[in-house]
Amino acid sequence: MDALTLSxxxxxxxxxxVVGPGVFNRLVGASVIGTKTLIILVLIxxxxxxxxxxxxxxxxYALLNFIVTISxxxxxxxxxxx
Amino acid sequence: MDILVILLISMGTFFFFTSTIGxxxxxxxxxxxHATGKGDTLGALxxxxxxxxxxxxxxxxxxxxxxxxxxxxxxxxxxHALLRAAFDSKVKPWTKDGKIMREAKGRRK
Numbered sequence: 001m002d003a004l005t006l007s008x009x010x011x012x013x014x015x016x017x018v019v020g021p022g023v024f025n026r027l028v029g030a031s032v033i034g035t036k037t038l039i040i041l042v043l044i045x046x047x048x049x050x051x052x053x054x055x056x057x058x059x060x061y062a063l064l065n066f067i068v069t070i071s072x073x074x075x076x077x078x079x080x081x082x
Numbered sequence: 083m084d085i086l087v088i089l090l091i092s093m094g095t096f097f098f099f100t101s102t103i104g105x106x107x108x109x110x111x112x113x114x115x116h117a118t119g120k121g122d123t124l125g126a127l128x129x130x131x132x133x134x135x136x137x138x139x140x141x142x143x144x145x146x147x148x149x150x151x152x153x154x155x156x157x158x159x160x161x162h163a164l165l166r167a168a169f170d171s172k173v174k175p176w177t178k179d180g181k182i183m184r185e186a187k188g189r190r191k
Contacts, residue, residue, distance in 0.1 A: 005095055009102045016105050016114075024111055024168045028118060031160060032105060035122045035153070036098060039129045042146065051137065055145045062152055069160040077167035 003043040010036050027072055034065035083135065090132030097125035110176035111168055119161035126153045 010033055017029035038058050045054025104117025130150035137143040 002091055002095055006098060009098055012102050013105060022111070022173065024164065024173060025114065027164060028111070028114055029105065031164070032101065032118050032122055035126050035157065038149070038153070039094070039098075039126060042130070042133050042149075046133065046136070051142050055142055055149070059145065059149055059152075062149055062156070066156040066160055070163050073160075073163040073167040077170050 003040055003047065006036050006040050006043070010040075023076055027069065027076075031065065031069045034061070034068075038062050038065070087132045087136045090128050090135065094125045094127075094129030094132060097121045097128065101125065111173050112165065112175050115161055115165055115168075119158060123154060123157045126150070126157070 013029050013032050013036070015029075017026050017033070020026050020029060038061050041054050041058040041061060042051070045051040045058075048054075098121065101118045101121025104121060105114050108114050108117055127150055130146050130153070134143045134146040134150070137146060
């Protein structure tokens with residue numbers, strides 16, 4: 001139930017990624033979707049009964065989300081106005 | 083114990099819902115970051131605490147707590163970096179009467 005609610009919220013956030021004016025709104029939408037996906041991965045691990053495997057995937061996903069947001073922010077900061 | 087788990091995960095989902103509404107409905111980039119930066123951090127923290135309580139005493143629970151500490155450190159850092167990049171590339175803040183705030187015009191060259 002909870003995973004279903006979070007999936008619907010991910011699809012609502014996808015609106016801001018597709019439509020949102022400018023690059024930074026899209027980056028915010030991608031960051032929010034990444035955080036929600038992290039929770040959904042742990043919930044899928046509980047649903048399938050294999051939490052030990054999905055926890056590691058979720059940890060790697062948290063690291064990747066952080067690195068992607070930081071590097072994209074640095075890139076567009078250097079590139080200037082958009 | 084089960085009631086505590088249900089309460090924590092429901093509050094986490096509520097904060098995710100609030101941050102999604104803020105992302106969709108607020109008028110400006112900065113106010114959207116204001117909504118999502120706090121709502122997402124607290125929602126992830128509460129949901130992961132509830133899931134760690136559901137798991138009991140084990141190494142998996144310790145890993146979930148480690149993920150929650152990691153999210154609690156990195157999510158405000160990512161929000162701050164993104165806001166600073168937007169401010170440096172002169173994204174204009176929204177005001178009620180359509181004028182641009184004087185503070186954001188030429189503070190950082």
